[in-house]
Amino acid sequence: MTFDIVTANADDIARLRVWADDEGWNPGRSDIHAFFATDPHGFLVGRLNGEAVASVSAVRYGEDFGFIGFYIARPAVRGQGYGIQVWRAGMARLAGRTVGLDGVIDQQENYRRSGFRRAWNNIRYEGVPSGADPSAASDGIALVDARTIPFAQLAAYDRRFFPARRDAFLASWIGLPDRTGFAAVRDGELRGFAAVRPCAGAARIGPLYSSSPGVAEALVGRLASAVPGQPVAIDIPDSNEPSVALAERLGLTPSFEAARMYTGPVPEMDLPGLYGITSLELG
Structure with missing residues (x-):
């Protein structure tokens, strides 16, 4: 052999x-x-x-x-x-x-x-969101198609939540025709970003970045409306208690769990703003 x-x-x-x-x-x-x-x-x-x-x-x-x-x-x-x-x-x-x-x-x-x-556990919360309000983002925040955001701005924002720049990945991730992404913007500044894509099972939302639970709820609500009536899944760091609380309030339940692990120190990232990781496969 x-x-x-x-x-x-x-x-x-x-x-x-x-x-x-x-x-x-x-x-x-x-x-x-x-x-x-x-x-x-x-x-x-x-x-x-x-x-x-x-x-x-x-x-x-x-x-x-x-x-x-x-x-x-x-x-x-x-x-x-x-x-x-x-x-x-x-x-x-x-x-x-x-x-x-x-x-x-x-x-x-x-x-x-x-x-x-x-470093933490990523817990997949899954189900049909109940009561997710696309207008929950307040204080002058608008939700816009993520593809309309200047790519350099979006890539710089993504870097806050990931240990390295990943421009090639991000460009492909938002550019694939089967997915929908929204950015939360106030006065030209990004306050959140999320995308949803179809899967064999529940449509997966990832990443989910947000400056607050309200912005995260608005993004989930808008993305859920892009896949009406379908279950969605979000891989949430268990260290982000507001994100866990939001998922539970929207009626999502745990279905899968994996530990985010690193060799060496945990890289510096905006963990409070990381409401859902991009993927379990590539980070």
Whole structure:
């Protein structure tokens, strides 16, 4: 038997979304296009006798940050050492950087042995929002199509909530045709930003940045109206108590949990304004 670890090709990238669906992660239907554009060399696949059986993404952001995701070994080969080989190749690609990941519960001890430490838990709150008020943002704040915001302004705002600039990712994320994004603006200043995209299950809202619970509620309400009657899911840092309280007040309930973990110190970010992360797969 031969086992080779190679850079994923376009067919592999499409396959990873199916694998993630099989794991119950519910990625966005077109997320992989934004992921691939971010770092085309950052997706690794393990092939056993030519067949893809394991994967990991090891995506580089800037000069000193990286994110691990899509760590999957297919059920038929688990426990045979192929997954850990792919993991080591991914970590080697990010050597010398602070690395983040979202660790499912049954893998967190393994991640700790690899030098990761928990920063907070991301809890997925899911359901049809009840009573989300698109007018809850007050004090002169308007909600506008995020694609009308100058990209440099939007990218600078996004950087407040993420450990590195990610312009290529963000441009793809808001530009894909199947998603809707809104920005909260007052006197030309961004006070919030959120996007929703279709998934196999609940439509996922992410990111969700906000200067206040009222702005967050307005953004959720506006995005929910873009997918009327459908359940939505938001991956909320449990350290953001106002966001958790908002989700519960809107009738959303926990359905999934993963620990945000980092090697080294937790990067500096505007955590109080981080009402929902962008994705569990790439941060």
